[in-house]
Structures are given as structure tokens and as C-alpha cells.
Amino acid sequence: MSAYDRDAERQRMLGRRTLVLGGMQAAAVSALVARLYYLQIVESDRYTMLAEDNRISLRLLAPPRGMITDRFGVPLAVNEQNFSVVIVAERAGDVQQILDEVGKLVPLTEGDERRIQRDIQRSRSFAQITLKENLTWDQMAAIEVNLPDLPGVSIDVGQVRAYPFGEAMSHVLGYVGAASEKDVEGSRDPLLTLPGFKVGKGGIERQYDQALRGVAGSRQLEVNAVGRVIRELSRDPGQPGREVTLTIDAKLQHYMHQRLSAEQSAAAVVMDVHTGGIHALCSSPSFDPNQFARGIGYDAYQALLNDERTPLINKAIAGQYPPGSTFKMLTALAALESGIVNGDHRVYCSGHMELGSHRFHCWRRGGHGSMDMVNALAQSCDVYFYDIAQRIGMDRIADMARRFGLGSRVGLELPGERPGLIPDPRWKRQTLKQPWHQGETLIASMGQGYVLTTPLQLAVMTARLASGRAVQPHVTKSVEDQFTETTEWPRIDVKPENLALVLKGMNAVSNTPSGTGYRGRITVPGMELAGKSGSAQVRRISMAERSSGVRRNEDLPWRERDHALFVAYAPAHAPRYACSVIVEHGGGGGAVAAPIARDILLECQMLDAARATVAQQPVSGSETGHEPALPDPDSGNTQEGAP
Known part of the structure; x- marks a missing residue:
């Protein structure tokens, strides 16, 4: 092959390789363009949402629990402000010194301090840590006055369940307490995942917990890469719990x-x-x-148990x-309805009744004598009811x-x-x-x-x-x-x-x-x-006790x-x-x-008579939007005259 032919063959080979290489480059560029199109156009919404989720934190808000009222609208279970003192560790400097200063204003037990130190270690330095809940107004005011000397400390205002009638209503209303693992299992309500969220633990609070609980709200917070809150973007307060009205007076x-x-x-x-x-x-x-709503201590709970x-x-x-003997009306009614005994049926009560080898005694040792049904009920003659029950x-x-x-x-x-x-x-x-x-x-x-x-x-x-x-x-x-x-x-x-x-x-x-x-x-x-x-x-x-005399209660x-x-x-x-x-x-x-x-x-x-009297009188309070007060039942009553 001549030199010319060899050069021509070499040129053709180079051309084919250039063509293949160019095709591969074009294919690569095409794939890259296609991928960019897919990510930026087709999947645009998805990646925008992921980016927002990385920037925005959605947090639940507990709605106000529904009120419980009596038949006249008197509040029996309400929500009150709950003042708490909190601390942000990174702003406090020497945390132990701050705790000592707070302890002079609000009592902090050894258990409180152990819990606080544990929470600080488990949380990020910018997170709020609760030092003490359920502050009195005076305690809250003392903290507020001393805030300039307590860096990192602030007052947080929440809500706590309150029962104005206290012990008088406890067995009807029950109480609220922290959701247990059993409460959370099988429930789809996101509210139960909130730290410290409380549910009904007895009485009406438990019976109508779902209605009283309400629907969770939410708030959107802008956060940085480490989770620090930058600002609040929006807030949905949710739906408050429903009001439950009882028949209780x-x-x-x-x-x-x-x-x-x-x-x-x-x-x-x-x-x-x-x-x-x-x-x-x-x-x-x-x-x-x-x-219970505010957190009962161990000793107090054991005393109740x-x-x-x-x-x-x-x-x-x-x-x-x-x-x-409160059951005797039903024995009497059963006897009358049977047709075996009528109201004129009489029984002689000698103080006991014999049945086989057993003796059944009346409460009156000497007996009541001849009894009909009305007198037997009035004097609660046991022998009379023994007789009709046997029949x-x-x-x-x-x-x-x-x-x-x-x-x-x-x-x-x-x-x-x-x-x-x-x-x-x-x-x-x-x-x-x-x-x-x-x-x-x-x-x-x-x-x-x-x-x-x-x-x-x-x-x-x-x-x-x-x-x-x-x-x-x-x-x-x-x-x-x-x-x-x-x-x-x-x-x-x-x-x-x-x-x-x-x-x-x-x-x-x-x-x-x-x-x-x-x-x-x-x-x-x-x-x-x-x-x-x-x-x-x-x-x-025993028979021996009856012979010697039944002991008095x-x-x-x-x-x-x-x-x-x-x-x-x-x-x-x-x-x-x-x-x-x-x-x-x-x-x-x-x-x-x-x-x-x-x-x-x-x-x-x-109470009925007093309310009827008030209802019949002109209501001067209607002009001011206030109802007249009812008589106070705490003053007691007597039987020496009509109310």
C-alpha cells in the first residue's frame, strides 16, 4: 500500500473515532440535560417542598380544653393561666449560679435540680428548659422584678385545668393527667404526642375526653440548620374543646x-x-x-391510697x-303482684320466726305484734317480710x-x-x-x-x-x-x-x-x-351473743x-x-x-323555692348584664318555717 493510501486509511479511522467520541459526548450532554429537566421541571414541586421542610418546622399547638358547667351554667372545670419559669442555658452563663438565685425566689427541691440538669444535658443549648411550673402570682412577680439579674431566665404562660369546687366535685368530674403509653397506643390523635399533654383520667373528664380535648392547632417556624428558631411564619390555633353541661346543681x-x-x-x-x-x-x-391536674406528690398520693x-x-x-330494709318495698310489691298476698294480709310478730331448726329474728327483740303491710313497712318488721317471702x-x-x-x-x-x-x-x-x-x-x-x-x-x-x-x-x-x-x-x-x-x-x-x-x-x-x-x-x-344481749354499734x-x-x-x-x-x-x-x-x-x-322567687321578681341586674345572686346554701337550713 502506498503512502497515500496509508494516509487516507488513517484519516478515515480518525474520523470514525471522532464521530464515536462526539456521539458519546452528545449522549452524555443529552442525559445531563434530561436529568436537569427532570429535577428542575418535573420534580420541581417535590424538591421545593423538601427544601421548605428543611427550613420550616411545623409544631403542634394544644387547643383550650372545653369547659364543664352545671345545669345553670356555673363553671365546674375551667382553664387557668399557668405561670412557669424557664431558662435558656446558652444565655445563662453559669447555670448553677442562676439556679441558686432562682431558688431564693421560688423553692427548687433537689429533685427539681436533678431534673433541670438532666434536661439541660439532653437538650440543645438554645432550647427552653422548665425550672418550675404552677407559680403563684407573687412568685411570678418576684421573678419578673429580678429578671435583669437572671440572664437566660423568663416567664412562660400556659394553661392548667382547674376545678373551682375542689373536693365537692371530684368523683363526678374526675381529673386530667399526662397521657400514658396505653392512652397513646392505637390513637391517631397527634395531640397525644405533645410533651405534657393531659387527658381525662376519671369521671366526666374521661367520659367526654375526645369532645373536651378539641382539635390540634399548629404554627410554622423558620429554623436554621441546627434547629434554632428564627421567626414564626404562621399560626393556626386549632379548634377548642366542646363545652359539656351536666345535670348537676x-x-x-x-x-x-x-x-x-x-x-x-x-x-x-x-x-x-x-x-x-x-x-x-x-x-x-x-x-x-x-x-392531680397540677401534679400530685408521691407522699400525698400514697396517703390517699x-x-x-x-x-x-x-x-x-x-x-x-x-x-x-330499704329493699323491703320490692319484697312487698312482689308479694302484691303475685296475687298470693294482699294489703290486708296480717302476720303476728313475736320477735322471731321458726323455719325448720333455724330461728330468724326480728330487729325488735320483743316483736311488733299483729302487723299489716303498711305498718310492717313503717316499723320495718322483719318477721312480716319473712312470712311473705316464704310464700x-x-x-x-x-x-x-x-x-x-x-x-x-x-x-x-x-x-x-x-x-x-x-x-x-x-x-x-x-x-x-x-x-x-x-x-x-x-x-x-x-x-x-x-x-x-x-x-x-x-x-x-x-x-x-x-x-x-x-x-x-x-x-x-x-x-x-x-x-x-x-x-x-x-x-x-x-x-x-x-x-x-x-x-x-x-x-x-x-x-x-x-x-x-x-x-x-x-x-x-x-x-x-x-x-x-x-x-x-x-x-x-351468734346465738350466744343474742342470749347475753346483742352488742350496740x-x-x-x-x-x-x-x-x-x-x-x-x-x-x-x-x-x-x-x-x-x-x-x-x-x-x-x-x-x-x-x-x-x-x-x-x-x-x-x-333552692327551688328561692330560684322561683328570684324568677318572679323584676331582674334589675338585666340592665347591667348581671344576674342576681341566689341565696347561699352554705348558711344551712332549719325546719322551723318555710323558706
Whole structure:
């Protein structure tokens, strides 16, 4: 090949290589252009959002918790300002010196200082660390005055749940506390992830926690690369919690709490016999829910746990007690409805009744003599009820008790309600694997043995007796604008004349001198009550003790004394309120529980009368936008005249 040909071949080879290299460069440039197009045009929105997320921090805001009010709009649970003192470590310089200075103005325990140092070590130097919460106004003012000498320290204002009525409302309202792991598990509410966010832990606060909680707000903060806040960009306050209105009458509740506080351990319920609304529900002793909302100390909590009178338990709905003689109305009604016994049925009470080899005693050692049903109720003759119970059997008695609300939960909107127990032969076979004995029917007929009820159930029973309707209790009047109260309740399937006879016996209990509740009567004309006393034994009385003389309750240790019970409705001629009272280990129902029920039912009617009087008078306060004040129930009441 000539030199010319070799040069031509070399030129062609170089040309092909140049072409390939140029193609590869063009392909690379094309890929780069395509990638740039994809990133800047197609994925523009996505990367803009990522950049913004890197610059903007979205933080949740807890909304104000909804208020809880009584039936007249009186606040029962509110939100108050919570002053806290906080510190930013990088601005403080010598943190320990600052803590010492703050400790001279606001007490800081060793535990507080350990927590503060731990939080400082775990957090960035520019983060706020809480030194002390729940400052008083004076403490907050002292910090503010000394801020020039406290670099890095400032006052932070938040909200804390407050309960103006304190112990009087604790078992109805419950309290709020920090969300537990159990609360957070399975919940999609982002509010639960907020540090220190509090949820309902009992009572209405727990029952309506979702409604009271509200919807989370948010705020957008501009932050730098290390998370330091530069400025706030926007704020959405969220949706405040809904207001819950209860059927509770705050003045009556406060009065009832004071009245029960004189007893070692007691519970009481007042219920509207027409609507079923609970106007007052108390358990004593109680506790201060404000302590829990602000953070109760270990020693204080242990003291509540170890108190033998169980202040943390709502005895009105969770205390289960033998109803004693307050159960006798149902035994009487079951007998009348059976057709086996009528109102003229008479029994001679000699002080005891023989059944086989066993003797069943009446509370009156010498007996009552010849008794009809009304007098047997009035004087609470045990032998009379032994007799009719033996005739009709336990199944009829149990059926009547369940019709009047005993033996199962009544469905009140408060957590922790207990069902009680109405036994019968079937229950004993299934539960204890034992046969039912006739003597157990006699014992159950007077509210002893296996029979257990709650004060709430006894109030429901009394309301149904007074109204003749299957009224259901409730404590919620409305949630925002959704009302729940009604007066439409079905009639209980009993003959009116039989019910009237039992109510006549209850009237005789309180308003005849021989009645066991006579000392607990109301003497104000038109406000009289009708009731039934009961004393429930908590120990067995041996034959030897009966022979030598039964020991009086006052001579027994507190735990061995009888429970004192009383149920009543008022006014006797036109029932409006039903009330039940139990005093644990209080002794005689007529002597101890009846006067309490009397005072409570009298207070109900006096408050109604006072409010009616105010409503009829010209309201001068309407011009200024203020309502006239109602009479103060704390001043007490007397029976020496009409209100």
C-alpha cells in the first residue's frame, strides 16, 4: 500500500473515532440535560417542598380544653393561666449560679435540680428548659422584678385545668393527667404526642375526653440548620374543646359534700324522678382534683391510697352494699303482684320466726305484734317480710328487684360503675354450684345475704317507685347544642294500686310517730318526704351473743358496725326528687342516714323555692348584664318555717 493510501486509511479511522467520541459526548450532554429537566421541571414541586421542610418546622399547638358547667351554667372545670419559669442555658452563663438565685425566689427541691440538669444535658443549648411550673402570682412577680439579674431566665404562660369546687366535685368530674403509653397506643390523635399533654383520667373528664380535648392547632417556624428558631411564619390555633353541661346543681352538690363530710365514710345521690337527671352525687371522703391536674406528690398520693375510707373510690357508683330494709318495698310489691298476698294480709310478730331448726329474728327483740303491710313497712318488721317471702319465693322477688334497677349497671356516664347483685336459685347453681335454700330467701327478702346494691341503684329504685316509670339516670344535660334529657319513660308493669300501697307505707315510715324514719322527717308544710330506713349487718350475730344481749354499734370497732341507709322522695304528695344515702358502718339508718337525707331533700326544695322567687321578681341586674345572686346554701337550713 502506498503512502497515500496509508494516509487516507488513517484519516478515515480518525474520523470514525471522532464521530464515536462526539456521539458519546452528545449522549452524555443529552442525559445531563434530561436529568436537569427532570429535577428542575418535573420534580420541581417535590424538591421545593423538601427544601421548605428543611427550613420550616411545623409544631403542634394544644387547643383550650372545653369547659364543664352545671345545669345553670356555673363553671365546674375551667382553664387557668399557668405561670412557669424557664431558662435558656446558652444565655445563662453559669447555670448553677442562676439556679441558686432562682431558688431564693421560688423553692427548687433537689429533685427539681436533678431534673433541670438532666434536661439541660439532653437538650440543645438554645432550647427552653422548665425550672418550675404552677407559680403563684407573687412568685411570678418576684421573678419578673429580678429578671435583669437572671440572664437566660423568663416567664412562660400556659394553661392548667382547674376545678373551682375542689373536693365537692371530684368523683363526678374526675381529673386530667399526662397521657400514658396505653392512652397513646392505637390513637391517631397527634395531640397525644405533645410533651405534657393531659387527658381525662376519671369521671366526666374521661367520659367526654375526645369532645373536651378539641382539635390540634399548629404554627410554622423558620429554623436554621441546627434547629434554632428564627421567626414564626404562621399560626393556626386549632379548634377548642366542646363545652359539656351536666345535670348537676353545683349549690346542691356543694351542700351535700359538706353534709357528708361530717361522716367517716358515706355516699349520697339525688335524682329527678321525672327526667332521671342526677342533681347531686357525692362520695366522702373525697380528694382534691387540682392536686392531680397540677401534679400530685408521691407522699400525698400514697396517703390517699392507704386511707381505709378509700377516698379515691366513688362509693356512689362503685360501692356495693347490702341494702338492708330499704329493699323491703320490692319484697312487698312482689308479694302484691303475685296475687298470693294482699294489703290486708296480717302476720303476728313475736320477735322471731321458726323455719325448720333455724330461728330468724326480728330487729325488735320483743316483736311488733299483729302487723299489716303498711305498718310492717313503717316499723320495718322483719318477721312480716319473712312470712311473705316464704310464700312467694325468691324468683318473684328477684324479678321485681331487677325491674326497679337493681342487680345490673344502670348506664350512668361515669366510668367505674359496679353492677351489684340480685341472687336467685339459678345464679347460685351456676356460680357457686350449690342449691338454693329457703332460709336464703328469707334473708334476701330484707336486703341481706348475697344481695348487693349501689347508692346509685337505690336512688333509681326510689325514683321508679315514686314515678311508676322506668326512669334512667344520667348526668349529662348537653354537649354543646346536643341535648340529652327527656321525660318520656315507659311505665313499669305493676298495678297502680299495689304501688300506691307501698308508697303509703313509705309515707308512714317518715310521717307517723311509730315509723323508723320519723326523726328524719321534714316539718316544713308542703315539703314532707316519704322514705325507708335500713341497717345492713356486716357481721354474723351468734346465738350466744343474742342470749347475753346483742352488742350496740357504738361498742363495736368501726369496721364491724352496721351500714346505715335511707332512701326517700319528696315532696311526698307530688314527688320530684329521689334520694339515697349510705353511711358506712354508721349504725342505724333511721338515726344516722335519715337526718342526712332529710337535710339534702329540704335543701333541694329550698333552692327551688328561692330560684322561683328570684324568677318572679323584676331582674334589675338585666340592665347591667348581671344576674342576681341566689341565696347561699352554705348558711344551712332549719325546719322551723318555710323558706
